[in-house]
Amino acid sequence: MKMTGAQALIESLRGEGVEVIFGYPGGSLLPIYDVLYDTKDIRHILVRHEQGAAHAADGYARASGKVGVCMATSGPGATNLVTGIATAHMDSVPMVAITGQVPTFAIGKDAFQEADITGITMPITKHNYLLTDAKDIPRVLKEAFHIARSGRPGPVLIDFPRDVQQAELDFEYPETVDLPAYRPVLNGHPKMIQRAAAVLDAAERPLIYGGGGVNSSNAQAELLALAERADIPVTMTLMGKGGFPEDHELCLGMPGMHGTAYANYALHEADVIIAVGTRFDDRVTGKLDMFAQNAKFIHVDIDPAEIGKNVAPLVPIVGDVKRVIGELSKKAARTKHPEWLKTVANWKQQYPMGWKGDGLKPQLIIQEIHRATDGKAIIVTEVGQNQMWAAQWYPCRETRQFISSGGLGTMGYGFPAAIGAKVARPDRQVWDIAGDGSIQMNIQEMATAVHGKIAVKIAVLNNGYLGMVRQWQTLFFDNRLSHTDLAVGTPDFVKLVEAYGGVGLRVTEESQVRDAIDKAAAVDDRPCLIDFHISRDENVMPMVPAGGTVDDMLVD
Amino acid sequence: MKHTISVLVNNRPGVLARTASLFARRGFNIDSLAVSTTQDPDVSRMTIVVDGPDAVLEQISKQLYKLMDVIKVLDHQDEAVVNRELALIKVDADASVRGEIMQTVSIFRANIVDVADRTFIIEVTGSADKVDALAALLQKYGIKEMMRTGRIVLSRGPRTAQRNG
Numbered sequence: 001m002k003m004t005g006a007q008a009l010i011e012s013l014r015g016e017g018v019e020v021i022f023g024y025p026g027g028s029l030l031p032i033y034d035v036l037y038d039t040k041d042i043r044h045i046l047v048r049h050e051q052g053a054a055h056a057a058d059g060y061a062r063a064s065g066k067v068g069v070c071m072a073t074s075g076p077g078a079t080n081l082v083t084g085i086a087t088a089h090m091d092s093v094p095m096v097a098i099t100g101q102v103p104t105f106a107i108g109k110d111a112f113q114e115a116d117i118t119g120i121t122m123p124i125t126k127h128n129y130l131l132t133d134a135k136d137i138p139r140v141l142k143e144a145f146h147i148a149r150s151g152r153p154g155p156v157l158i159d160f161p162r163d164v165q166q167a168e169l170d171f172e173y174p175e176t177v178d179l180p181a182y183r184p185v186l187n188g189h190p191k192m193i194q195r196a197a198a199v200l201d202a203a204e205r206p207l208i209y210g211g212g213g214v215n216s217s218n219a220q221a222e223l224l225a226l227a228e229r230a231d232i233p234v235t236m237t238l239m240g241k242g243g244f245p246e247d248h249e250l251c252l253g254m255p256g257m258h259g260t261a262y263a264n265y266a267l268h269e270a271d272v273i274i275a276v277g278t279r280f281d282d283r284v285t286g287k288l289d290m291f292a293q294n295a296k297f298i299h300v301d302i303d304p305a306e307i308g309k310n311v312a313p314l315v316p317i318v319g320d321v322k323r324v325i326g327e328l329s330k331k332a333a334r335t336k337h338p339e340w341l342k343t344v345a346n347w348k349q350q351y352p353m354g355w356k357g358d359g360l361k362p363q364l365i366i367q368e369i370h371r372a373t374d375g376k377a378i379i380v381t382e383v384g385q386n387q388m389w390a391a392q393w394y395p396c397r398e399t400r401q402f403i404s405s406g407g408l409g410t411m412g413y414g415f416p417a418a419i420g421a422k423v424a425r426p427d428r429q430v431w432d433i434a435g436d437g438s439i440q441m442n443i444q445e446m447a448t449a450v451h452g453k454i455a456v457k458i459a460v461l462n463n464g465y466l467g468m469v470r471q472w473q474t475l476f477f478d479n480r481l482s483h484t485d486l487a488v489g490t491p492d493f494v495k496l497v498e499a500y501g502g503v504g505l506r507v508t509e510e511s512q513v514r515d516a517i518d519k520a521a522a523v524d525d526r527p528c529l530i531d532f533h534i535s536r537d538e539n540v541m542p543m544v545p546a547g548g549t550v551d552d553m554l555v556d
Numbered sequence: 557m558k559h560t561i562s563v564l565v566n567n568r569p570g571v572l573a574r575t576a577s578l579f580a581r582r583g584f585n586i587d588s589l590a591v592s593t594t595q596d597p598d599v600s601r602m603t604i605v606v607d608g609p610d611a612v613l614e615q616i617s618k619q620l621y622k623l624m625d626v627i628k629v630l631d632h633q634d635e636a637v638v639n640r641e642l643a644l645i646k647v648d649a650d651a652s653v654r655g656e657i658m659q660t661v662s663i664f665r666a667n668i669v670d671v672a673d674r675t676f677i678i679e680v681t682g683s684a685d686k687v688d689a690l691a692a693l694l695q696k697y698g699i700k701e702m703m704r705t706g707r708i709v710l711s712r713g714p715r716t717a718q719r720n721g
Contacts, residue, residue: 122574123581127624130570147624181566181627305618308611 001172005134006031006165009098010039012141015173018042018069020060020423022053026073027113028100031165045423045452048444050077052416054084055442058093059417062403063378064424065218067148068093073100075113078159079120083410085155086124090407091239092216094153096144097125103163104132118159126154134167138174146177151184152303153216184302188319188327196274196298196315197331203272205340206232209255209284212239212406213277213301219322220244220399223276226329231336233344235263237278238391241402246395247375252344253353253395256284257544258388261351264542264550266344267292274298274328277321280310281407282546290549300324351542353392356556359535360510362386362461366393369431369459372517377429378403378421382414382438384468386461388540390433412441418456419449429457429521436462436490439529446500449527457520458529460493463536471539475554493531503528558587559613560639560709562717563602563620564628567593571625575602578623584608584616588641590706599627601717603708628717636712642679642705643687644669648698649676657697664690675700 003011009032013021020043025033036044047053050072057068068088072081078099088095102111118128127147129140144156200206214223214236220243227234227250234244235252244251252263267273273295278284285291288310299306299313300321307316317324355363366389369377379394381387381404396402403421405413418432432439439460449456461467464487473481494504503523505516507530520528543554565571572591579586587605594601606616617629632639649657654676661668661678664686670677680690687704711717 118570119573122570122577126622179624182624303622305615305622309615312611 003171006035008137008171010035016145021069022056023071026077028074028162048447050080052445054081055416056420058088059420060424061093063421068095071098075115078117087405087408087410088155089124092153094148095155097157099159101159101161104161121157125157128157130159131164134169142174185318186320188317188324192317193327201333205270206272207270208234208274210240210276211237211278213321214240214243215399217321222325230332239406242396242399245397262347265347268550270295276300279306286548362389362534363393368513370394377431380414380418380432382434383409383411386433386435411438416445422456432458434460437466450501455524461534497529502526505530508533560632562630566625567600588706590708630717637709639709642681645678646701647694
């Protein structure tokens with residue numbers, strides 16, 4: 001069928017089952033937006049800054065497991081996507097970003113709103129394309145979606161010059177992709193799985209250390225089966241949160257810098273660690289050569305390059321986590337480790353999570369949100385103290401329930417990502433746990449949420465500080481609070497949200513917390529923000545200082 | 557430890573940039589790099605000399621395979637290869653030393669490819685060691701300019717770096 005490049009793009013998106021595009025128009029996208037004007041079966045959500053589009057597509061992808069799609073014009077539109085693409089790349093999130101580009105004849109001439117976005121995004125995309133011929137559109141779109149969602153997922157960018165959008169082609173959407181150099185290994189090597197089972201059977205103090213790969217491969221059931229069958233305690237990273245039910249007795253919560261003391265002690269004492277869909281990030285390991293020194297590793301990951309990158313495993317297994325753990329859970333012997341579990345239970349008793357002092361405590365607020373939502377809300381976070389408190393105090397039972405910028409640590413991620421998550425899961429309450437610093441980084445998306453009637457809840461844990469940096473200054477820089485006090489100039493969030501047409505509430509006392517949360521829950525046609533004035537100097541504890549070991553852990 | 561690797565890639569625009577940028581951002585040092593087309597017009601071949609321990613080499617290879625355009629990575633560490641570099645050396649050569657230089661050049665089976673009043677350009681092909689040795693001997697006459705290519709390598713015998721080999 002004859003059509004223009006712009007029509008072919010939309011037709012290809014239909015072919016991929018795309019339901020929603022987060023985008024912002026501009027000169028180099030005019031032909032595409034003209035086609036969108038008549039498109040009724042794909043929802044377009046108009047953001048207010050392109051960074052918001054990228055994060056919203058990312059939040060949509062993490063909440064749904066589908067590929068998120070964002071779109072921006074050439075030049076500044078495209079460069080505004082960069083932080084969002086890098087965020088998705090670091091956390092292996094499937095995304096397709098479409099950028100307008102100046103016409104092919106103008107490329108390289110420093111034309112108005114020209115930027116070399118394929119060059120710029122080379123190190124932060126799984127792959128990218130510059131379309132130069134309209135007949136390539138169906139193939140490139142097919143490949144882009146395939147690459148984004150298969151293997152280790154990641155963002156793919158397609159740069160789309162304006163003349164290519166207007167050129168004619170004979171459209172036929174391909175059924176399959178032809179990428180001979182790209183064949184992700186999905187099934188683990190049977191011999192390696194056999195070896196892993198043998199190592200596991202001989203273990204006295206085994207531990208599962210799971211990461212984001214458990215969520216992205218939807219391996220929750222398989223992991224649970226393995227843990228229960230072989231009686232292995234489980235610690236899940238920030239990215240893995242929800243991949244193992246946190247109310248399960250084998251669950252130890254999060255490891256690492258702000259992990260539970262008992263998870264960190266378990267890592268230190270374990271004799272066999274099964275690392276599943278995780279990459280031994282420095283926020284988990286601390287000082288790498290001191291990390292889990294008593295353990296042999298079984299490392300399962302779909303990306304061969306992750307195996308051996310930071311830690312040399314005894315048993316390397318390349319493959320999809322769901323398949324490998326599914327196989328391993330059948331091969332591993334049914335065992336019990338009563339002594340080891342008793343040791344772990346003692347640590348839990350000896351070093352429980354908690355907080356001290358008076359005032360409005362952020363930990364209590366998150367606990368209360370957990371209670372009020374019956375533990376079923378989708379929790380999205382910003383980055384900093386808010387993120388760590390959310391991870392520590394909102395236990396999740398479900399996969400894809402906790403959404404956070406782990407690798408890149410992008411402040412301003414949470415609110416637009418929450419918008420994306422809510423679009424993906426309109427049946428769920430979606431809460432963005434925010435700080436007063438982070439929320440101001442993409443506050444303009446309030447207009448997006450009001451305009452799109454997207455009823456996300458925002459809990460601002462307002463301490464008037466860039467809290468996590470303030471905490472480091474307090475602990476490691478003699479409390480010299482260099483440029484971290486945000487109190488002067490922080491807007492009245494209630495008035496601000498109201499100005500946008502949303503609902504704003506303020507909480508200054510513990511007694512008001514639950515009432516405000518319930519009021520927010522009842523708002524179903526617009527965003528609602530609660531400005532919690534928390535005690536200013538609260539720190540996130542426990543804490544293993546950067547590059548430290550479990551022996552350096554601060555408890556309060 | 558220096559390793560010589562061959563990388564077969566799709567012959568498409570931007571592939572060299574993708575590969576070079578990967579080395580830069582992962583902190584892998586390239587000693588030399590040569591790129592050309594091959595017998596298959598859809599495939600280009602890079603010969604890259606890198607310095608690093610075996611673990612780093614393994615990581616380089618795995619990271620290269622993550623690029624969509626990389627078809628095959630081959631480390632020539634444990635095999636017999638033919639490896640060649642080519643150098644052009646412009647050397648001071650007035651009448652008093654011409655004979656000496658010509659003798660040296662002939663011993664190295666190199667060629668004088670340009671003769672002027674006071675200079676020669678010498679073309680030498682061979683292993684890095686051979687090129688280094690000739691350059692060292694010519695040093696005393698005064699090397700005015702020198703340019704050398706990256707190393708290129710083929711495995712000896714029937715082994716090839718084919719797409720699916």
